[in-house]
Amino acid sequence: MHDSRPIIMTVARAETFKYDQVSRYINELIEKGDLKPGDKAPSLRKLSKQLGVSIATITQSYVSLEDKGVLTAKPQSGFYVNTLVNQINDIDKSTTTPGQARRVRFGELFEEVFRNANNPRITPFGTSNPSMEFMPVKSLTRATRSIISRYPQRSMDYLFPPGDRKLREQIAKLYTQTHTRVSANDIVITSGATEALSICLRTVAKRGDIIAVESPTYFAVLRMIEQMGMLAVEIETDPVIGLNLDALEEAFDTMDIKAVMASPNTSNPLGCQMPEDNKRELVNLMAERDIPLIEDDVYGSVYFGDKAPRPAKSYDLNNQVLSCSSFSKTLAPGHRIGWVVAGRYRKKFLQYKQAWSSATSSINQLALAEFLSSGQYERHLVRLRVAMRDQVEKGRYMIARNFPPGTRISNPHGGNVLWVEMPDGCDCIDIFNKALENNIGITPGILFSATRRFRNHLRINCGFPWTEANVNALKTLGQIVGNCRGA
Numbered sequence: 298m299h300d301s302r303p304i305i306m307t308v309a310r311a312e313t314f315k316y317d318q319v320s321r322y323i324n325e326l327i328e329k330g331d332l333k334p335g336d337k338a339p340s341l342r343k344l345s346k347q348l349g350v351s352i353a354t355i356t357q358s359y360v361s362l363e364d365k366g367v368l369t370a371k372p373q374s375g376f377y378v379n380t381l382v383n384q385i386n387d388i389d390k391s392t393t394t395p396g397q398a399r400r401v402r403f404g405e406l407f408e409e410v411f412r413n414a415n416n417p418r419i420t421p422f423g424t425s426n427p428s429m430e431f432m433p434v435k436s437l438t439r440a441t442r443s444i445i446s447r448y449p450q451r452s453m454d455y456l457f458p459p460g461d462r463k464l465r466e467q468i469a470k471l472y473t474q475t476h477t478r479v480s481a482n483d484i485v486i487t488s489g490a491t492e493a494l495s496i497c498l499r500t501v502a503k504r505g506d507i508i509a510v511e512s513p514t515y516f517a518v519l520r521m522i523e524q525m526g527m528l529a530v531e532i533e534t535d536p537v538i539g540l541n542l543d544a545l546e547e548a549f550d551t552m553d554i555k556a557v558m559a560s561p562n563t564s565n566p567l568g569c570q571m572p573e574d575n576k577r578e579l580v581n582l583m584a585e586r587d588i589p590l591i592e593d594d595v596y597g598s599v600y601f602g603d604k605a606p607r608p609a610k611s612y613d614l615n616n617q618v619l620s621c622s623s624f625s626k627t628l629a630p631g632h633r634i635g636w637v638v639a640g641r642y643r644k645k646f647l648q649y650k651q652a653w654s655s656a657t658s659s660i661n662q663l664a665l666a667e668f669l670s671s672g673q674y675e676r677h678l679v680r681l682r683v684a685m686r687d688q689v690e691k692g693r694y695m696i697a698r699n700f701p702p703g704t705r706i707s708n709p710h711g712g713n714v715l716w717v718e719m720p721d722g723c724d725c726i727d728i729f730n731k732a733l734e735n736n737i738g739i740t741p742g743i744l745f746s747a748t749r750r751f752r753n754h755l756r757i758n759c760g761f762p763w764t765e766a767n768v769n770a771l772k773t774l775g776q777i778v779g780n781c782r783g784a
């Protein structure tokens with residue numbers, strides 16, 4: 298059982314909710330095995346004394362843990378650790394060996410999977426963004442209105458690359474929180490991270506070149522490689538600590554790799570996060586080999602730990618990391634505002650950007666600059682992180698309860714998606730089609746690999762509120778998976 302030593306709360310930041318700290322404390326006791334399934338949780342009074350917070354705060358925390366399925370309330374008796382709590386099987390370590398570089402051939406599969414992406418009748422487990430319910434829509438609308446009325450002509454005019462100065466200054470300021478030296482002059486505004494990533498790829502590689510990617514990796518990266526006629530080589534990626542650096546080095550030794558594309562902070566779909574030392578080692582390795590790293594940091598600000606993870610860019614003494622991000626996962630994906638800090642490739646990047654898409658939406662750049670300079674962004678991010686961690690935790694418990702035995706679930710460090718390994722023999726395309734017949738969207742696992750691995754995997758978005766309809770859709774999905782041949 299837990300002991301009664303004074304507790305130094307691991308999350309002491311003023312802005313984090315107190316009840317959230319209590320929840321983390323209980324979760325830690327469970328993780329360490331100090332509290333076991335079926336054990337009675339510490340009494341409200343005892344924990345209140347021990348942690349120096351009010352009984353109301355402890356109650357609020359216990360109710361929220363009950364809501365997520367961690368605790369169960371027994372009338373007249375108190376709260377108990379759910380017997381299911383240790384039955385969540387984390388995702389297995391991937392066993393990819395570097396293998397060969399391959400052409401990516403998805404053909405029509407992407408279009409088929411995303412045909413229904415905007416259909417409001419389909420439960421959106423197939424997308425990968427937090428719902429707009431978690432975004433400051435009213436404040437953003439106010440900022441946009443204010444910009445249009447104060448600068449009607451500028452809002453409608455071209456805003457050529459590198460983009461609005463004030464917005465770039467605000468973005469540069471965000472980097473100071475992670476000790477990353479970036480100035481407004483280093484930043485180029487793009488139409489979302491997608492444009493930043495694709496122009497980076499074009500900037501550092503050409504048709505026929507080999508690009509190393511995580512395995513599994515965000516499917517749009519594979520799509521870009523496919524469309525540009527490049528080859529992908531998949532590097533083993535640990536579900537907790539990300540890219541395997543030995544495997545990457547082995548690939549460097551045996552292949553002429555022209556770039557690495559990776560998300561060291563919260564990958565999609567695994568949600569893994571490279572430890573800081575590994576990020577530093579990765580950047581050093583790339584510098585030794587003189588190979589550029591295209592970093593996708595869209596989820597960098599949606600982390601679940603106590604401390605903001607640093608982008609790989611912050612270790613980049615050689616200026617060869619091209620770090621891409623956007624406001625799509627934190628504010629408004631429809632604004633299509635992203636950016637890149639392209640280091641030594643900035644000039645070439647700008648030339649491609651000017652040639653291919655020229656300016657990026659003026660209204661949206663000006664409105665985001667206004668919103669960021671109002672100081673509301675940081676406060677919003679604090680709330681968003683707590684909300685996404687809750688959403689994802691709840692999603693894990695519900696999947697554990699409703700999917701067949703043998704299912705494994707990722708335990709992400711950030712973001713809003715879960716990577717689910719179904720029992721052997723379950724086919725993700727089959728599940729995708731059956732789910733769609735029930736108006737449920739999911740992303741099939743095979744999209745996350747050039748070699749069509751991950752046939753028995755799904756990615757599930759937890760970024761939408763767990764309304765009754767969404768909970769029921771998840772239960773139906775569990776039944777569909779339960780009826781598949783392998784389950």
Ligand SMILES: Cc1ncc(COP(=O)(O)O)c(C=O)c1O
Pocket residue numbers: 425426488489490491492515560564565593595622623624625630634635
């Ligand atoms: C890992 C990752 N990178 C990039 C993007 C694309 O971002 P944007 O909408 O800014 O183009 C997404 C969106 O799903 C993503 O999940």
